[in-house]
Amino acid sequence: MDKFSYINIREYLVQDHPDGIGEADLRTAISDFSCPRNLDVENFLKKNAIEFTKKNQSVTYLVLSNEDGEIVGYFTVALKPITVNVGIISNTVKRKLQRISKLDEDTGTYTAAAFLIAQLGKNFTRQLNKRISGEELLDVAWVVVEGLQYAAGGVVSFLEAERNEKLLGFYRSNGFREFDVKAVVDSEGNRHELVQLLRFI
Numbered sequence: 001m002d003k004f005s006y007i008n009i010r011e012y013l014v015q016d017h018p019d020g021i022g023e024a025d026l027r028t029a030i031s032d033f034s035c036p037r038n039l040d041v042e043n044f045l046k047k048n049a050i051e052f053t054k055k056n057q058s059v060t061y062l063v064l065s066n067e068d069g070e071i072v073g074y075f076t077v078a079l080k081p082i083t084v085n086v087g088i089i090s091n092t093v094k095r096k097l098q099r100i101s102k103l104d105e106d107t108g109t110y111t112a113a114a115f116l117i118a119q120l121g122k123n124f125t126r127q128l129n130k131r132i133s134g135e136e137l138l139d140v141a142w143v144v145v146e147g148l149q150y151a152a153g154g155v156v157s158f159l160e161a162e163r164n165e166k167l168l169g170f171y172r173s174n175g176f177r178e179f180d181v182k183a184v185v186d187s188e189g190n191r192h193e194l195v196q197l198l199r200f201i
Contacts, residue, residue, distance in 0.1 A: 004072065004132065006061045006140055009053055023050065029062070033071060034125040041121035045074055049119075052076075058118055063140050065131055072132040075141040076119035077148070082158050082198065083111045084179050093177075096200055100155055114198070115145050115157040138174055149201045157201055160194040168195060175199045 012026035027050070035042040049060040058078035065072050084097060086108050094110075101112035122129040122137060145157050160182060161167050168178070176197035185191050 003066055004136065004140055005064045005066055006144065007064065009049065009060045009062060013050070013054065026050065029071065030074075032125050033074070033123050035121045036124055038121060041119055044076070044119050045121070049074075049076060058116075060119070061141070061144060063132065063137060065128075067131075070126075070128055070131075071123050072128045073122040073137045073140075074119070075117060075121075075137065075144075077141070077144060078116045078118050079113060080116040080158075081111055082114035082116075082156060082196075083109050084198070085109050089179060093179075093198075093200075096155055112156065113154060115148055115154060115201075117141055117145070117157060117159040120159070134170060135174060146201060155200055156198055158196060158198040160196050163193060163195055168197075171197050 009026055012021050012029075013023055030045055030049075033042060033045055045060065049058075052058045053060055058076050060074060060076040062071050063073040063075070064070065084093070086094065086103060089097075097110040097112060101110045103110055117138075120137060120141060122132060122134070142157075149155070158179075159171065159176065161171060163181075172178075176199045178195055178197050180196045181193045182196055183191060184194055
């Protein structure tokens with residue numbers, strides 16, 4: 001964390017902030033964020049992050065370079081239920097899930113509240129993406145997840161990723177393990193699958 005700081009975008013949405021920043025300043029700050037490798041990540045920040053935060057559906061954090069305050073990336077965290085099929089997890093995972101949930105005998109699943117890292121993306125504007133690695137960005141997100149766990153409890157976090165072996169390998173190397181797939185429909189009506197991965201806090 002010597003190189004980076006993070007800010008909860010709620011700080012911009014407080015009406016009487018002593019520094020006089022507000023929603024207009026936030027929209028200006030994120031207006032040139034670019035993530036050509038994943039346009040969904042870019043579009044979420046520009047079109048949905050503010051409204052989702054206002055509605056308490058999720059909270060977005062901007063990651064800043066301590067060198068000059070440039071936005072090098074962002075991530076979004078939400079509290080969501082996680083459902084895990086008992087037939088595909090190890091005994092160690094079962095024991096940890098039993099601490100916060102109960103097995104549904106009819107469906108053979110555990111369901112528990114979990115911290116979802118819903119978005120994670122680097123800013124490619126002016127090659128700012130080169131200032132932070134994917135691992136460093138995930139580390140900053142994990143600091144926030146650990147803080148939430150300290151304040152509210154819970155034992156598990158998860159995320160959803162495209163079925164891309166390089167991407168999945170990245171998450172595996174950072175402690176996440178696959179536990180299911182989720183069918184989704186994109187904005188153009190196309191169906192595809194997201195791989196769900198979990199990591200214990």
